[in-house]
Amino acid sequence: MDSILVLDFGSQTTQLIARRVREVGVYSEVVPGDTDFADGLPAGVKGLILSGSPWSVYEEGAPAPDPGILELGVPVLGICYGFHQLVKLHGGSVLPQPTKEFGRAPVRFESGSSLFHAVPDGFTSWMSHGDSILELPDKFELAAKSERFVAAANHRNGNVFGIQFHPEVTHCEYGNRIIENFAVRICGADTEWSMSTFIESESARLQEEAAGRKVLLLISGGVDSTVVAALLLKSLDPHQVHLMYIDTGLMRKNETIEVENNLRALGAENLYIIDATDEFISELTGIDDPEKKRKIIGDLFISIQEREVAARGVRDALLAQGTLYTDMIESGKGVGKNAHVIKSHHNVRTPLVEEKRARGEVLEPLARLYKDEVRELGLLLGVPSHTVGRHPFPGPGLAVRILGEVTREKCDILREADAIFIDELRKRNLYDEIWQALCVLLPVRTVGVTGDARNYGFVLALRAIISRDAMTADVYPFDAKDLLEISSKITNDVPQIGRVVYDISSKPPATIEWE
Numbered sequence: 414m415d416s417i418l419v420l421d422f423g424s425q426t427t428q429l430i431a432r433r434v435r436e437v438g439v440y441s442e443v444v445p446g447d448t449d450f451a452d453g454l455p456a457g458v459k460g461l462i463l464s465g466s467p468w469s470v471y472e473e474g475a476p477a478p479d480p481g482i483l484e485l486g487v488p489v490l491g492i493c494y495g496f497h498q499l500v501k502l503h504g505g506s507v508l509p510q511p512t513k514e515f516g517r518a519p520v521r522f523e524s525g526s527s528l529f530h531a532v533p534d535g536f537t538s539w540m541s542h543g544d545s546i547l548e549l550p551d552k553f554e555l556a557a558k559s560e561r562f563v564a565a566a567n568h569r570n571g572n573v574f575g576i577q578f579h580p581e582v583t584h585c586e587y588g589n590r591i592i593e594n595f596a597v598r599i600c601g602a603d604t605e606w607s608m609s610t611f612i613e614s615e616s617a618r619l620q621e622e623a624a625g626r627k628v629l630l631l632i633s634g635g636v637d638s639t640v641v642a643a644l645l646l647k648s649l650d651p652h653q654v655h656l657m658y659i660d661t662g663l664m665r666k667n668e669t670i671e672v673e674n675n676l677r678a679l680g681a682e683n684l685y686i687i688d689a690t691d692e693f694i695s696e697l698t699g700i701d702d703p704e705k706k707r708k709i710i711g712d713l714f715i716s717i718q719e720r721e722v723a724a725r726g727v728r729d730a731l732l733a734q735g736t737l738y739t740d741m742i743e744s745g746k747g748v749g750k751n752a753h754v755i756k757s758h759h760n761v762r763t764p765l766v767e768e769k770r771a772r773g774e775v776l777e778p779l780a781r782l783y784k785d786e787v788r789e790l791g792l793l794l795g796v797p798s799h800t801v802g803r804h805p806f807p808g809p810g811l812a813v814r815i816l817g818e819v820t821r822e823k824c825d826i827l828r829e830a831d832a833i834f835i836d837e838l839r840k841r842n843l844y845d846e847i848w849q850a851l852c853v854l855l856p857v858r859t860v861g862v863t864g865d866a867r868n869y870g871f872v873l874a875l876r877a878i879i880s881r882d883a884m885t886a887d888v889y890p891f892d893a894k895d896l897l898e899i900s901s902k903i904t905n906d907v908p909q910i911g912r913v914v915y916d917i918s919s920k921p922p923a924t925i926e927w928e
Contacts (some may be wrong), residue, residue: 414440414610415602416437417460417595422476422494424465427860429581429884430492430592432783434462435536437593438604443781446476450485460488460600463495465579469544470497470507478502488599490528493542496569496575498567503550503568510562514540514577517584518559526556526567528574530594532587538564538578539585546577551878574599583881608789615778616648622731622776623649629730631718632658634665634672635806637735637779639679640787643794644778645733646680655683655727659717661710662690662824663810666832668890675800685725689717690821697812697819701856703928706819710809733776737783804835805883805925813928817856823871826909827854830873833906837899838877847889848880853916853927870911873903886920 417434421443422428425482434441439459446464461482468475478498482489491499497507518540522529538559546563549555553575557565565576574595580588596602620830628645632638645654656676660669669686676684696709715732722730779787791801807813811831815823838844853874861868875896877889900913916923 414605415457415459416440416442416455416460417600418447418454418458419443419462419464420448420478420482420495422464422466422498422504423468424494425467426579426581426884427464428781428783430462430464430884431781432786432882433581433589433592434596435606437596438606439596439602440606440610441596446478448479450479450481451608453725454487458487459602460596461485461488462595463489463491465492465541466494468494469509470494470501475666478811483573487572488595490595491573491575491578493577494544496577497544497546499568499573500546500550500553500577503552503573505550505553506547507544508547509543510545512561513543514545514562515542516540518564518578520557520559520564520578522557523555526565526574527571527599528556528565528567528591528594528636529575530590530598532594534592536586537584539582539588540578541575544866582885584885585807590919608786608793611782611790612644612647612793615644619645619648619776619778623653627653627655627727627730628733628776629655629657629718629722629727630733630735631714632656632672632676633735633806633808634668635659635735635808636784636791636801636803637737637787639672639675639735639800640717640791640796641733641735641778642676642681643679643791643796647794651680651682654681655685656681656728656921657685657687657718657721659714660686660688660690660811661714661810661812662821663693663710663812663819664828665806665811666828675797677795681901683727685721687717687721689713692717693812694819694821694824697804699818701817702834703813706812706928707809731774731776733778736777736780737787758832783884802845804844804847804851807926813926814851815854816927818907823854824908826871826907827852827873829907830903830910833903834899837895837902841895842889843889843895846879847877848883848886849925850875850877850889851926852876859912868911870904871909872914873910874914874916874927875899876916876925876927878920880920882926883925884920886925888917891915 417439419431427443432440439754483639500507517537519535520538522534543658544680549566553566554569556567568575580591658672665674696713700778704816790800811824811827812819834852838850855872857872859872861870879889880886896915903913904910
């Protein structure tokens with residue numbers, strides 16, 4: 414199968430590049446940016462894309478590509494930092510600029526380029542850079558400019574291309590067209606990749622890695638772990654698959670009942686439902702740091718799993734997880750060593766999980782997929798649409814939606830408020846328009862009036878965002894009437910909440926979850 418390799422230099426959107434390539438039907442893989450190609454390219458590779466990076470090309474220790482990539486005989490596209498590296502390799506100059514460029518920026522063409530076939534002049538790009546190209550190399554031709562900086566350039570031999578903006582993010586107009594132009598028109602790659610082919614290859618891999626062994630999947634109740642369960646049950650002998658759901662006391666309202674019903678319907682034969690509420694609440698007592706919460710929850714998940722596995726005779730089982738690539742890259746676990754940590758995910762960076770991963774005892778079949786790809790995969794595997802379409806929910810559950818110390822009382826309050834919020838969205842036919850909706854209980858109380866009495870109630874923040882891949886997100890533009898009615902419903906039905914606010918922050922600069 415033809416493919417495009419993406420060289421990763423630590424960008425938080427590297428996997429989005431590969432994902433966009435796959436969207437146009439071309440298989441793509443991510444490899445470390447400094448991969449040595451002395452022995453040539455793997456079979457079927459038709460082109461290379463160099464990713465962005467948090468580094469500057471002139472910073473000491475900055476990751477750099479093998480200069481030999483220019484002699485491999487395939488087209489090369491540099492994006493942002495990747496463009497800077499290509500300029501540097503060819504003798505041009507890149508320097509920090511006093512005026513930086515972030516966000517939307519119109520791009521005007523200066524000369525013809527096959528990279529911009531069927532892309533209109535003046536399209537809106539998405540910029541995110543502090544360094545800029547001061548001088549193009551002699552053999553490069555300026556292809557496009559933004560208001561202040563070089564936006565794109567081509568080597569005159571037609572085999573090397575560079576763009577300053579990020580076509581992989583959804584805010585960039587015609588981003589998929591530009592990537593398709595490179596992968597298909599310029600590289601000539603065949604469009605043979607689909608989620609169906611992913612199922613075939615991943616099933617074969619799971620069968621090979623799990624041959625003769627039991628597999629244990631920790632079910633969180635969300636879409637990701639449910640889809641992993643469906644994939645395991647399809648790929649392996651159902652007797653081989655053991656599903657363990659640990660009720661942490663940090664789940665949504667009635668979630669345990671829904672999880673059990675869903676898994677039974679998928680054909681689960683070995684299903685264990687464990688109530689560990691007391692243990693989790695006890696371990697979280699007095700903890701208000703979000704990173705500590707995640708590590709405690711992740712370690713406790715594994716320790717309870719090990720205890721329960723021993724009690725049920727499921728020893729030496731491989732551990733399967735519903736880890737997505739957004740989890741991996743935000744935890745600094747992207748390909749190579751140059752990714753920055755945004756936040757730790759309980760199923761990625763905890764010592765116990767990393768220890769099992771080092772021993773080769775962790776199966777993460779979704780670790781290179783994004784949320785909407787997982788939903789597509791789930792539908793193909795027969796997971797009901799109402800389950801596949803459920804909004805994302807963090808592995809640590811309500812613990813990271815309660816700012817400050819987690820208590821049983823706060824969990825109960827937040828659980829009720831969340832149920833009301835989600836129910837109201839469904840009643841108003843808004844649920845499917847929103848990528849993720851959630852409530853956050855703040856660690857402050859404010860004065861209010863209930864009847865004729867003064868009252869100090871909790872502050873609840875509502876958050877609803879629109880996204881495609883969770884890497885960038887816009888705020889959902891509620892009608893004021895909806896927000897007013899939802900707020901009133903929550904404060905009337907959950908008396909401990911005295912004030913409701915709406916979070917209007919996009920990602921970036923904010924993340925989707927508050928912790």
